[in-house]
């Protein structure tokens with residue numbers, strides 16, 4: 001037995017003895033290919049991930065990146081072309097959806113229009129012939145969790161979109177699945193309701209303690225609710241981490257661009273002192289990057305910095321910070337902050353956010369020459 005095999009066996013034995021350490025969902029090198037008009041489309045190109053019991057896990061990415069296909073393979077609605085799916089330690093790759101102990105909630109709530117709220121939620125339990133007293137208790141409890149007590153007699157058409165979505169959620173949760181899969185469930189709601197429902201969903205998930213897997217193309221939604229996020233692009237996971245790390249330390253250019261706004265600079269990296277690398281941009285400008293933040297010396301590197309970390313000023317900043325010069329191309333007043341588009345001397349275009357903390361005056365107007373500066377630890381080199 002090799003050392004690696006021995007290590008794997010030990011880990012497996014440890015996992016088996018401690019039920020909570022068995023992941024709720026595991027995908028192992030999952031690939032999905034479709035045949036479309038004589039061509040093979042690879043919707044998912046090899047995804048491996050492990051979702052912990054009780055986790056709020058999101059799959060985030062642009063349209064067509066393979067999120068829904070990945071989720072449908074977890075649910076069992078699609079068979080992987082290659083790779084395997086495990087739920088709570090059991091290989092379910094060939095197990096049909098109704099035997100998987102997961103439930104799915106869709107954007108279209110698919111409620112029964114002729115049934116009232118109570119009947120909609122009770123439907124699954126009736127089919128399973130759950131006895132009357134237990135059924136009433138479970139439906140009642142679930143309606144309380146989704147905050148619909150008192151609305152039992154309403155029909156779906158007599159309710160708002162958010163309320164209907166909560167009925168759909170209650171209907172899925174009342175069956176006590178071990179994991180709930182949600183595919184853009186808030187997609188049909190307007191922004192205000194969506195935001196309210198995001199907080200609601202997170203609360204409900206905490207209360208019921210079930211693993212939630214959430215598919216969305218909305219970065220704010222994923223950042224608000226998730227314990228961890230898998231950012232997907234073109235059938236692959238580009239980064240898998242907590243919201244803070246995804247935002248503060250995007251692993252690739254794609255992630256940096258997809259989550260929030262980021263500014264990119266290209267330059268030549270040189271060792272400056274024991275703790276800092278300097279990236280020279282031409283035009284005399286330079287960016288400082290702490291050693292260990294990926295800026296390999298002796299070649300071209302790309303460095304990124306978020307718009308809210310940058311200070312815009314008319315005067316040259318003090319030494320010790322990264323500083324570049326530019327000209328203001330546009331200023332937009334957005335209430336809580338001002339957004340500047342700045343053309344840098346080296347050719348790049350930067351976005352800078354300036355909080356309206358003190359007064360509503362704007363530091364610079366269109367056409368003004370400015371300095372942009374930020375602390376070295378706010379920038380890091382980024383992979384392509």
Ligand SMILES: Nc1ncnc2c1ncn2[C@@H]1O[C@H](COP(=O)(O)OP(=O)(O)OP(=O)(O)O)[C@@H](O)[C@H]1O
Pocket residue numbers: 034035036041042043044061062063064065066067068069070217
């Ligand atoms: N049944 C199918 N036949 C052929 N191609 C498909 C099929 N289903 C999905 N695809 C393709 O696979 C890719 C991934 O689709 P998928 O629906 O998983 O993406 P998505 O990230 O969920 O996108 P969206 O946010 O638009 O739903 C797309 O290019 C899509 O056109």
